[in-house]
Amino acid sequence: MDASSLKAVADWMKTADLAEVVYRKNGAGFSLTAHGAGDPAVPAMPSGRFASVASDGVGVFQWNAPGKARKTEEGVEIAAGDVVGVIVTGSGASRPIIAAQAGRVAKIFIEAGQAVEYGQPLLLLESR
Amino acid sequence: MFKKILIANRSEIAVRAIRAARELGIKTVAVYSEADRESRHVAMADEAVCIGPGPSRLSYLNQEAVLSAAKNTGADAIHPGYGFLSENADFSELCAQRGIAFIGPPPAASRKLGFKSAGKAVALAANVPVVPGTKGDITTDVSKEVAAIGYPVLIKASAGGGGKGMRVVRAPAELKPQLEAAATEAKAAFGDGSVFIEKLLEHPRHVEIQIIADHHGNVVAFPERDCTVQRRHQKLVEESPSPAISPAIRRDMQAAAIRLAKAANYANVGTVEFLFQDGKFYFIEVNARLQVEHPVTEAVAGVDLMELMIKVAAGEKLPFGQERACEIRCHSIEHRINAEDPDNNFMPCPGKIESLELPGGAGVRVDTHVYAGYTIPSEYDSLIAKLIISAGDRPTALRRSLRALGELKIAGVKTTAGMHAKVVAHPVFMSGDFDTHFIEKTGLLDKKETAHV
Numbered sequence: 001m002d003a004s005s006l007k008a009v010a011d012w013m014k015t016a017d018l019a020e021v022v023y024r025k026n027g028a029g030f031s032l033t034a035h036g037a038g039d040p041a042v043p044a045m046p047s048g049r050f051a052s053v054a055s056d057g058v059g060v061f062q063w064n065a066p067g068k069a070r071k072t073e074e075g076v077e078i079a080a081g082d083v084v085g086v087i088v089t090g091s092g093a094s095r096p097i098i099a100a101q102a103g104r105v106a107k108i109f110i111e112a113g114q115a116v117e118y119g120q121p122l123l124l125l126e127s128r
Numbered sequence: 129m130f131k132k133i134l135i136a137n138r139s140e141i142a143v144r145a146i147r148a149a150r151e152l153g154i155k156t157v158a159v160y161s162e163a164d165r166e167s168r169h170v171a172m173a174d175e176a177v178c179i180g181p182g183p184s185r186l187s188y189l190n191q192e193a194v195l196s197a198a199k200n201t202g203a204d205a206i207h208p209g210y211g212f213l214s215e216n217a218d219f220s221e222l223c224a225q226r227g228i229a230f231i232g233p234p235p236a237a238s239r240k241l242g243f244k245s246a247g248k249a250v251a252l253a254a255n256v257p258v259v260p261g262t263k264g265d266i267t268t269d270v271s272k273e274v275a276a277i278g279y280p281v282l283i284k285a286s287a288g289g290g291g292k293g294m295r296v297v298r299a300p301a302e303l304k305p306q307l308e309a310a311a312t313e314a315k316a317a318f319g320d321g322s323v324f325i326e327k328l329l330e331h332p333r334h335v336e337i338q339i340i341a342d343h344h345g346n347v348v349a350f351p352e353r354d355c356t357v358q359r360r361h362q363k364l365v366e367e368s369p370s371p372a373i374s375p376a377i378r379r380d381m382q383a384a385a386i387r388l389a390k391a392a393n394y395a396n397v398g399t400v401e402f403l404f405q406d407g408k409f410y411f412i413e414v415n416a417r418l419q420v421e422h423p424v425t426e427a428v429a430g431v432d433l434m435e436l437m438i439k440v441a442a443g444e445k446l447p448f449g450q451e452r453a454c455e456i457r458c459h460s461i462e463h464r465i466n467a468e469d470p471d472n473n474f475m476p477c478p479g480k481i482e483s484l485e486l487p488g489g490a491g492v493r494v495d496t497h498v499y500a501g502y503t504i505p506s507e508y509d510s511l512i513a514k515l516i517i518s519a520g521d522r523p524t525a526l527r528r529s530l531r532a533l534g535e536l537k538i539a540g541v542k543t544t545a546g547m548h549a550k551v552v553a554h555p556v557f558m559s560g561d562f563d564t565h566f567i568e569k570t571g572l573l574d575k576k577e578t579a580h581v
Contacts, residue, residue: 057193058193058196058197059200089193090195115200115201117177117179118193119178
């Protein structure tokens, strides 16, 4: 296979929203991997440096469980596994929002008491 | 009346509910999964809340997410549509606890009638004829009881639907192994392995009666829907009135359905399903929800069931009595258009709809959530549109069906539209004389050898 046919495959990949194409015939072949496009887990952000922490449920956002102090502020360093906030659901139960990775809080999109939906970005972490 | 209704569903039924609410001047909230971001119901509603990822159990079946979305948006009622949470009595109870009206039957009534074997007990008490069978879920040796009923018999899942967990037993020796197999299948499909046995009717029609009851003790029953044309126990074509039901039988069926509803203190919409064979009808189950095929009754009786169920849930009285409800104003047929490949064993065929032309004109209603450029997600049911045809009489309705099916043009995905045309044009279907084995007996969907002349 020559480069021009590979380009045709690569162009088609973009339109088909595919993340990876592997082709094998008689022991030879190629593998193409698209970057960014087609992977819903990757937000449309400058590559790599920022990670969004999103709500994993529907409810009302609070910074902390009752009686605990707010830790999450812009500029603060967060460790992987830290609780950055809580979601209070309609039943009154609250569940923690946990940072999947470490980073500095670069931007906060949310206020205490705000209604949130599934997948809503709450804050951005900047990794070092 | 309600101020704001949250629609806990997707697809054409969510669109249908939003339209009815808007006509009543009620605000709407759509909920959607990540896979349904581009769905029409999301764009149509006044507000929309994402409640979870694609899989239904994490989104449309997530009761806490739905209720939290209702609380966040200030919705005072929830319309469950069909499927998902529509027949979940625990959910409707939870709605009541949170002070949100559930637009559907009260939990006690759906518990009484929702489970097939429980519904049968209520039917027996209300003097509604039932298919002979075991008294309840099978827990002990029933070989003598089954012998008295007479083979062949049918094993059914108590929590079932859609043909899952069903087994035919033709001889005593097959009984025990088939019972075990059915229980395993039911457990896997519904999380409940309870099964029961009924006499197998060999050439029945499937005929059902739509009812609606208000909270003031009034119940009415509409003209029957005939859903005899099925494939693997899934309804394909529904029509009303049935070509096989006489006015006398119709009155008896309606009276039986009303007795059953009153016996269960039923409220809101429901469908009482019967099998009909050799001039007799037998109760099989109640669907405690608005059904896919409800527009057929809306056309024939000239009513708006969606609007009525919202009003009844809000405490209003039914605006008419039985005399008005049983009027037959036209003949109506519904075609369920699914994104499935008829040439490949009806495999679901999700994908992007490249272009779309919908039929129209006199007597043609199309209920759909799809549009050109829409991508059908693979997570859900493959129903993409319903064609509801109405005309003065059955022959005219059939001709109109063929005309409308011919106008429907969908590019990009395969659909069952062509199969509907084959059914409507079939001489046996035209004659009106057929049973639930119509598809198998006519060989209509069998693969043809490709002949080149």
